[in-house]
Amino acid sequence: MGAGKTTVGRTLAQRAGLRFIDSDHEIEREQGCTIAALFSRLGEAGFRDIEAGAIDALTQREGVVLATGGGAVLRPENRKALHERGTVVYLRASPDDLAHRLRHDRSRPLLQQGDMRAKLHELYRVRDPLYRETAHFVIETGRPSPALLANMVQMQLELAGVLPSSGAPG
Numbered sequence: 533m534g535a536g537k538t539t540v541g542r543t544l545a546q547r548a549g550l551r552f553i554d555s556d557h558e559i560e561r562e563q564g565c566t567i568a569a570l571f572s573r574l575g576e577a578g579f580r581d582i583e584a585g586a587i588d589a590l591t592q593r594e595g596v597v598l599a600t601g602g603g604a605v606l607r608p609e610n611r612k613a614l615h616e617r618g619t620v621v622y623l624r625a626s627p628d629d630l631a632h633r634l635r636h637d638r639s640r641p642l643l644q645q646g647d648m649r650a651k652l653h654e655l656y657r658v659r660d661p662l663y664r665e666t667a668h669f670v671i672e673t674g675r676p677s678p679a680l681l682a683n684m685v686q687m688q689l690e691l692a693g694v695l696p697s698s699g700a701p702g
């Protein structure tokens with residue numbers, strides 16, 4: 533949540549000539565309602581069931597940059613599908629940076645009650661090991677801009693042979 537999956541993922545997809553897909557947007561389109569509405573109607577567990585179906589389908593597509601919701605790593609089957617079918621980049625941000633970036637955001641149901649900063653610290657404690665387990669690469673997002681982060685991810689994927697070289701001089 534707020535690590536830059538959408539901003540960085542979109543830029544990367546554009547540069548690499550790939551299609552950007554946001555699993556939450558796909559879920560909203562298929563279900564015909566917002567993620568917040570799904571949470572209030574079905575609870576978090578109900579949302580996670582739908583999310584798992586979406587991750588299973590979307591990880592079978594080729595040539596896409598997929599941004600998942602931040603909680604997708606909670607289910608082992610999602611971690612497996614992501615790691616085995618794709619190349620996963622963990623955009624790591626500190627909970628304090630996330631609290632700053634998301635201070636005006638009202639679209640994320642898990643952050644709408646109580647102390648947002650404390651909740652982000654708790655989510656980070658639980659999820660950071662799961663992101664590390666799922667990811668092939670970890671990129672620190674603390675200082676660089678989203679545009680620079682997209683360059684860093686692209687370079688990393690080119691070095692790994694996942695993307696063709698963009699022919700930068702060197």
Ligand SMILES: Nc1ncnc2c1ncn2[C@@H]1O[C@H](COP(=O)(O)OP(=O)(O)O)[C@@H](O)[C@H]1O
Nearest residue numbers: 533534535536537538539540633673676677678
């Ligand atoms: N590297 C960054 N530095 C500063 N602000 C950022 C960075 N990445 C994202 N943001 C800002 O944080 C907010 C959330 O970014 P977003 O791409 O929606 O994250 P996510 O998709 O991971 O939830 C946006 O306002 C975005 O402009």
Ligand SMILES: O=C(O)C1=C[C@@H](OP(=O)(O)O)[C@@H](O)[C@H](O)C1
Nearest residue numbers: 533534556567601602603640641
């Ligand atoms: O972290 C989470 O558990 C969630 C993050 C959200 O996506 P973003 O990571 O895009 O905010 C969305 O899937 C849902 O609100 C649950």
